[in-house]
Amino acid sequence: MKFLQFYVLPFLIVILSLIGATLAHPYGDFLHCLSLRISNSSTISKVIYTQNNPSYSSVLNASIQNTRFSTPTTPKPYAIITPRKTSHVQSTIYCSKNHGFQLRIRSGGHDVEGVSYVSQVPFVILDLVNFRAVKVDAKNEVVWVQSGATTGELYYGIASKTQTLGFPAGICHTIGIGGHLSGGGFGILGRKYGLAADHIIDAKLIDAYGGILNRKFMGEDLFWAIRGGGGNTFGVVLAWKIKLVPVPPVVTVFTVNKNLEQNATKIFHRWQYIAHKLPNDLFTAVWIMKVNSSQVGKKTVQAGFRGMFLGGVDELIPLIQQEFPELGLAKENCTQMSWVQSILYFGGLPIQPVEILLNRNALPRSSLKAKTDFVKEPMPETGIEGFMNMFLEEEADFAITMIEAFGGKMDGIQENELPYPHRAGILFESTYIVQWTNEEDAGTYINWIRRLYSYMASYVSKSPREAYHNYKDLDLGTNNVNGYTSYEQASVWGLKYFKNNFKRLVQIKTMIDPMNFFRNEQSVPPLWSP
Numbered sequence: 001m002k003f004l005q006f007y008v009l010p011f012l013i014v015i016l017s018l019i020g021a022t023l024a025h026p027y028g029d030f031l032h033c034l035s036l037r038i039s040n041s042s043t044i045s046k047v048i049y050t051q052n053n054p055s056y057s058s059v060l061n062a063s064i065q066n067t068r069f070s071t072p073t074t075p076k077p078y079a080i081i082t083p084r085k086t087s088h089v090q091s092t093i094y095c096s097k098n099h100g101f102q103l104r105i106r107s108g109g110h111d112v113e114g115v116s117y118v119s120q121v122p123f124v125i126l127d128l129v130n131f132r133a134v135k136v137d138a139k140n141e142v143v144w145v146q147s148g149a150t151t152g153e154l155y156y157g158i159a160s161k162t163q164t165l166g167f168p169a170g171i172c173h174t175i176g177i178g179g180h181l182s183g184g185g186f187g188i189l190g191r192k193y194g195l196a197a198d199h200i201i202d203a204k205l206i207d208a209y210g211g212i213l214n215r216k217f218m219g220e221d222l223f224w225a226i227r228g229g230g231g232n233t234f235g236v237v238l239a240w241k242i243k244l245v246p247v248p249p250v251v252t253v254f255t256v257n258k259n260l261e262q263n264a265t266k267i268f269h270r271w272q273y274i275a276h277k278l279p280n281d282l283f284t285a286v287w288i289m290k291v292n293s294s295q296v297g298k299k300t301v302q303a304g305f306r307g308m309f310l311g312g313v314d315e316l317i318p319l320i321q322q323e324f325p326e327l328g329l330a331k332e333n334c335t336q337m338s339w340v341q342s343i344l345y346f347g348g349l350p351i352q353p354v355e356i357l358l359n360r361n362a363l364p365r366s367s368l369k370a371k372t373d374f375v376k377e378p379m380p381e382t383g384i385e386g387f388m389n390m391f392l393e394e395e396a397d398f399a400i401t402m403i404e405a406f407g408g409k410m411d412g413i414q415e416n417e418l419p420y421p422h423r424a425g426i427l428f429e430s431t432y433i434v435q436w437t438n439e440e441d442a443g444t445y446i447n448w449i450r451r452l453y454s455y456m457a458s459y460v461s462k463s464p465r466e467a468y469h470n471y472k473d474l475d476l477g478t479n480n481v482n483g484y485t486s487y488e489q490a491s492v493w494g495l496k497y498f499k500n501n502f503k504r505l506v507q508i509k510t511m512i513d514p515m516n517f518f519r520n521e522q523s524v525p526p527l528w529s530p
């Protein structure tokens with residue numbers, strides 16, 4: 001009797017409700033396939049969220065970072081699958097492939113074009129929110145981190161074991177490891193150690209046939225491709241083995257704000273000549289945004305010079321005084337802290353217990369559009385003036401450009417070492433972001449960022465105008481929604497993201513996923529496809 005009550009009955013209820021869905025919706029076959037393969041009823045209810053499920057919306061919205069893609073008219077997934085075991089991932093691949101659903105893989109949901117949770121064709125989301133273990137082996141300086149963990153969870157895991165090891169990944173602590181490592185990953189340790197992807201030493205991937213591959217079994221070509229060649233292209237990466245890097249117990253962070261009335265243009269002009277040549281221990285960035293002017297009722301543009309030095313303030317001040325006296329860095333602009341606390345500082349959070357890194361909702365979400373550029377020659381002062389002045393426009397009220405110095409370790413890594421090619425000779429990378437609050441005005445703001453991008457054309461890398469795949473920009477071109485996308489068509493954006501590595505990525509894609517099961521608007525297409 002107990003057996004009937006606890007095992008058979010719940011199973012029947014779940015199966016019958018899914019069969020109900022079968023009759024009412026075209027995705028029934030998919031659900032039927034998946035529930036039969038998972039088979040345990042209590043697991044099914046924790047793994048499959050159909051649109052009828054009361055938790056569907058909260059599961060869907062849980063990690064949508066760009067609220068531009070969570071409006072009532074945004075296409076919604078037929079189901080969200082939150083696997084708890086590797087076999088659930090394999091089953092999801094099998095059933096979506098067999099029943100014609102596109103799969104969107106989501107780790108942290110920070111994709112700026114929303115491609116991890118939106119598609120124009122019938123789709124399901126594979127959400128790795130339950131794959132977030134962080135296993136730190138401080139003795140051997142390695143970590144196995146699952147893709148659904150955030151960078152914050154990784155940083156916290158490392159810092160709770162050791163104060164003298166860190167990891168060179170992105171600034172915002174809510175980014176998912178899965179997407180971030182798949183596209184490169186640049187942050188405040190980038191000048192010292194390069195990208196997050198440069199420190200991946202193994203991975204666990206499920207391919208389009210459900211095969212479980214580690215580095216040894218996938219081979220060096222595929223292992224090369226997944227370290228920067230973009231997510232949702234070669235398979236589902238469940239976990240990554242990464243090598244940690246040394247950090248001192250105390251680092252120094254600083255901010256010096258200068259606005260147009262305080263010579264911001266001239267100081268930024270000078271920064272371009274210096275920042276990439278500073279010692280590798282010193283990372284600097286400039287954040288450009290509109291702020292209130294000292295004259296009441298007026299606005300101005302601020303260049304916030306921010307930095308992180310792998311050492312103490314007494315060493316930093318003379319270094320800046322010698323290399324970049326124009327900044328006027330003083331002790332009161334600086335704070336000493338641990339490396340892990342510097343993540344909070346750069347994320348714009350007040351200094352507080354580092355447990356905040358475990359909070360996936362600690363940062364505000366907004367509707368936004370982003371674009372990126374890589375700059376190889378310093379901009380002339382007149383060019384900077386024009387750029388800054390665009391931030392005085394009305395549409396730039398919530399806009400920011402984050403300009404990050406390159407050089408250092410990035411200069412010493414070959415362009416073809418990994419798919420991410422933006423290395424030697426880059427002075428800085430600019431990430432332009434515009435945000436808005438009223439969805440009806442989205443077009444106006446998007447037009448503004450497009451104008452800013454076109455203004456910058458003469459000052460940035462050319463042939464191709466390089467772009468960073470981790471901040472996807474669908475303006476650069478997309479795959480065809482249905483059917484075949486030619487190499488020539490995809491090259492338009494592919495060469496911008498990957499330069500000459502694009503060809504190799506296409507060859508690897510053709511070998512590993514010739515039917516192009518893993519795809520999105522800007523995934524690497526195979527040479528031919530069905």
Ligand code: FDA
Nearest residue numbers: 107108109110111116170171176178179180186231232237
């Ligand atoms: P999400 O889950 O949306 O996935 C992004 C892409 O990867 C999608 O195509 C998805 O399908 C695919 N994918 C996700 N998990 C996968 C998996 N396990 N296997 C295969 N494919 C997978 N970048 C940077 O370099 N430095 C920085 O400091 C920042 N800061 C930053 C702040 C904010 C607020 C945003 C919104 C973005 C950034 N980024 C960034 C960009 C960030 O690195 C990029 O958006 C990552 O792709 C985000 O990874 P998520 O897992 O969060 O995204």
